[in-house]
Amino acid sequence: MKTIPIVDLKRQYRTIRPSIDEGIRTVVASQHFILGVQTERFEKAFADFCGKRYAVALRxxxxxLYAALAAMGIKPRDEVIVPALTFIxxxxxxxLLGGRVVFCDVDRESGLAQAKDIQKVMTKKSKFVIPVHLYxxxxxxxxxxRLARSRKVQVIEDAAQAHGAIYKKMMAPIGRVAAYSFYPAKNLGAYGDxxxxxxxxxxxxxNTLLFRNHGQPKGEKYRHVRIGSNLRMDExxxxxxxxxxxxxxxxxxxRRQLAKYYDRELSKVEGISLLTTLPFSKPAYHLYCIRAKARDDLQAYLAQKGIETRIHYPLPLHLQPAYRHLGYRRGDFPNAQRLAAEILCLPMFPELTIGEVATVxxxxxKFYQLQGKPHVRQHPVYQHASSP
Structure with a gap:
C-alpha cells in the first residue's frame, strides 16, 4: 500500500541534492566548523529574507527564545505569559531562566492567543509575553x-513555525524580536538542530552575539565581558x-496552493471545521491542521489507509506533568483543551502532489460517510480564506 507521509524530507533532498552536497563539501574542505563564513552569509541572507537588519544564527x-529572554534582561520570578497550546x-x-510561566488560553477557531486572552492573566508582575505564530x-x-505597551510588558515572538508568513505585508518580527527554529521538518529546515x-x-x-559565544566579543578569545553560553550554529x-x-x-x-485545495475540498465535509485565517494574515502553513469530530477514530482510519497524520498538540501545557507544580486544573483554558481534543494535522510539504491531497x-x-453522517454540506461553518 502506498503511503502519504506527513512530511517527506527525502523528496526535498532529491530536488536540491547537488547544491546541498556542494555546500557540505565546501565546509568539510575548509575545516572551519564554527562561526565562519557560512554562518555570516546565512545570517545576512536570513535577515534580508525577513526584511530585518540583524539575524543571529543559533543552535x-x-x-x-532563551537568548532573547536573557538578552532582554529577564529576572528571577518575572512572570512570562505563554499560550497553553504550543510546544513546551x-x-x-x-x-530555565528562573522566570514564572503564566499560561493563557487561545482562540478556539484559530489556535492563536489574542490580546483578550493575554490580558485576562496579566498582573503587576508580568514582564514578558511570548505570542506563538502557531502552525x-x-x-x-x-x-x-497595544496591550503590552499599556502594561510596559516586553514581547518576544515565537516564529518557530512561521518562516515566510506575512502579517500586513511584514514578516516576523513584527515588533522588536522573533525566535525561529530550523528543526529539520520546519519550512526552512537544517540537517540537525x-x-x-x-x-x-x-x-x-x-548582546545576543555575546551570549551565544560565552560572552566573548567578536574576534576575541578568552576575554569574557559577560556570562554567556554556547549557543552557536555550526557551519x-x-x-x-x-x-x-x-x-x-x-x-x-x-504550501499555500496545497492549503487552498485542502480548504476547498474539506469545507464540504460534515464533521470537519477549518481553522480560521485572520483577514490580515498570509500563513506559511508549516502545518495544515483541521478540527475533526471523532478525531482519534479518524486518525486511526487514515493510518489504516496509509495516510500519516499528527496531533499538535494532544495535551495543553498547563496540564503537562512538568508544570503540575503551577497548580492549573482541567477547565482553566477550555479553548486550548477543546482544540487539543479536536486538532489533526494532515500531510503538508512542498513536494506533496495535488493527487495525494485529493486522496487525503x-x-x-469516506470516513464520515461510513459513520452514517451526512458528508456534504452547502454552507461551511468555519470558512477559511486561504491565500493563493
Whole structure:
C-alpha cells in the first residue's frame, strides 16, 4: 500500500541534492566548523529574507527564545505569559531562566492567543509575553502590542513555525524580536538542530552575539565581558540553510496552493471545521491542521489507509506533568483543551502532489460517510480564506 507521509524530507533532498552536497563539501574542505563564513552569509541572507537588519544564527529555536529572554534582561520570578497550546520549549526557557510561566488560553477557531486572552492573566508582575505564530500563522500582533505597551510588558515572538508568513505585508518580527527554529521538518529546515534570533535592535543583536559565544566579543578569545553560553550554529547547518533559503519563497507558495485545495475540498465535509485565517494574515502553513469530530477514530482510519497524520498538540501545557507544580486544573483554558481534543494535522510539504491531497480529502469524506453522517454540506461553518 502506498503511503502519504506527513512530511517527506527525502523528496526535498532529491530536488536540491547537488547544491546541498556542494555546500557540505565546501565546509568539510575548509575545516572551519564554527562561526565562519557560512554562518555570516546565512545570517545576512536570513535577515534580508525577513526584511530585518540583524539575524543571529543559533543552535536551536529553543536557544533563540532563551537568548532573547536573557538578552532582554529577564529576572528571577518575572512572570512570562505563554499560550497553553504550543510546544513546551516556549515555556521551558522561562523556567530555565528562573522566570514564572503564566499560561493563557487561545482562540478556539484559530489556535492563536489574542490580546483578550493575554490580558485576562496579566498582573503587576508580568514582564514578558511570548505570542506563538502557531502552525505558520502570525498572531494578531497589533492588539497584543497595544496591550503590552499599556502594561510596559516586553514581547518576544515565537516564529518557530512561521518562516515566510506575512502579517500586513511584514514578516516576523513584527515588533522588536522573533525566535525561529530550523528543526529539520520546519519550512526552512537544517540537517540537525538550528535556530535564529531576528531583530532590528542593534543593542539586542550585540548582546545576543555575546551570549551565544560565552560572552566573548567578536574576534576575541578568552576575554569574557559577560556570562554567556554556547549557543552557536555550526557551519554545516549554516551552509545547508543557505542553500534551502533560496527555495523558500517557492516552497511557501506551494504550501499555500496545497492549503487552498485542502480548504476547498474539506469545507464540504460534515464533521470537519477549518481553522480560521485572520483577514490580515498570509500563513506559511508549516502545518495544515483541521478540527475533526471523532478525531482519534479518524486518525486511526487514515493510518489504516496509509495516510500519516499528527496531533499538535494532544495535551495543553498547563496540564503537562512538568508544570503540575503551577497548580492549573482541567477547565482553566477550555479553548486550548477543546482544540487539543479536536486538532489533526494532515500531510503538508512542498513536494506533496495535488493527487495525494485529493486522496487525503476523499479518504476523510469516506470516513464520515461510513459513520452514517451526512458528508456534504452547502454552507461551511468555519470558512477559511486561504491565500493563493
Amino acid at each position: 536551536s529555536g529553543t536557544d533563540a 520549549a516556549t515555556a521551558e526557557v522561562v523556567t 505558520g500563522q502570525i498572531a494578531p500582533m497589533d492588539e497584543i502590542f 538550528a535556530g535564529a534570533l531576528v531583530t532590528d535592535d542593534r543593542t539586542l543583536y550585540e 554545516i547547518q549554516a551552509a545547508v540553510l543557505s542553500v534551502k533559503l533560496r527555495y523558500l519563497h517557492g516552497w511557501t507558495s506551494r 480529502c476523499r479518504t476523510i469524506a
